[in-house]
Amino acid sequence: MIDQFAFLISEGFKNFFRNKLASFLCIITIFINFSILGSLFVIGFNTNSLIDFFRSKYTFEIFLENDTKSSSYESFIKELSTDEIISNIKLIDKEESAKIFEEEFGENVVEMLGYNPLPVSIKVILSEKDFEFEKVDALIFSIESIDFVDEIEYRGKYINQVEDRINLTIFIFLIFVIAIIFLSIQIISNTVKLSMSNRKDFIDILKYNGASWFFVKVPFYIESFLHSIFGGLLAFIFVKYLFTGFNSYFGVNVKLDEFLWIWIIGFSIFIGLYSSSQSMKRNLNE
């Protein structure tokens, strides 16, 4: 049994090196397809981070009239905190507003003007779980009618549009991914088919000498496995250095999943073995 298994493994390796051109073409095909797939995966991975970033911006800020008494807005904050669509409320008093101004513009507004003209504001962080634009709109409308409210800064609609665009992009990516997977399966299947028709005599001889289907198939599986490993490995190296180069050239921070190599190589092995299996099912006339 061990000798038989060793023979099958060595057959797979021998076939891989015997059919150099077919092996090369198959590896190149897997490399190209999985480079595209890997790149899409990285983009998709970062798109999720982008959505998370936008979601974290589900806030609005209420700026109060300058002469508002603390007792008025404290009771207002208490009332707001009972609303289920609000997850957190933060009061930004005049001193903190001055600090934020200094951080953003580099100037101390009190020293510059001799007094602090900045208003007290209330930052309202909305709950992502129960988020509904209609409810937020209604809340903002009711707040606007309060006497001591000067202005409300809210970019919800804008965020919503951006998220819609991102979702559309993800959908298009998914279609691309499915198309590339389908294309990969077709190309690998056809390579295996070609490889089998090139070795029809070998398959016939094995069959007429009592080889089981398992015995006939194993060398082809090993060959496909090797194609997938090499193709997937090259694709991973390409994707990794593509985005590393992209980050340093454009000064951005596209993140790479730490398990990216497992995704690319593992998935290419899976697709390689699946395509081989389908091709053998169709062409071996089992």
Next chain:
Amino acid sequence: MVEFNNISFNYSKQSGVYNIDLSINENEFCFLVGPTGSGKTSLLKLMYFDIIPSKGEIDILGFNSKKTKKRNVHKLRKKIGVIFQDYKLLQQRTVYENIALPLHINGIRRKKIKENVSEALELTDLNDFQGKYPYQLSGGEQQRVCIARAIVKNPEIILADEPTGNLDPTAAHKILKILEQINKEGTSVIMATHNYKLIAEKDYRIIELKNGRLISG
């Protein structure tokens, strides 16, 4: 050992084998004769279940054509050695590797493979050729390699499809002699041929086919 019960198989309306009843015993040597297209190859293919009869059933070495599942056909083929007119040798492999192939399929250990291949090389007089490739050999030598590959696994039956078809008379006689030797050692041999001259002096059973029908035997 081999039982054909009212077997029919057709490739088309005019070609195939029809209503064959035949029985071949253990350790028998028989010739399957008839002109080209008479159904000799079909009859051999039916024996190793390469084709399955459309009518009737075949019993061979304990395997029934109706009851044997496709996935178990290899078990029957392990017991049969097949010799082809066109040799079907792997050109990229040496004589030794070609002969050893059925033993690898049967899961024989490496040491035993060496012993069995040596015996087969001895019997077919191929000792000096084991490191050569098939394309470096003559037709007769290639056919001997094919025979060695068929006998190396000690099959119970040898099916030889026109093994002398492409050979000159001297080489053909040598092949027949080897097959006779194999038969003497206890293996049944069924040899398809249309070389009547070659078998004329032999006192073996002759099964004659014409237009897919059994004429005698």
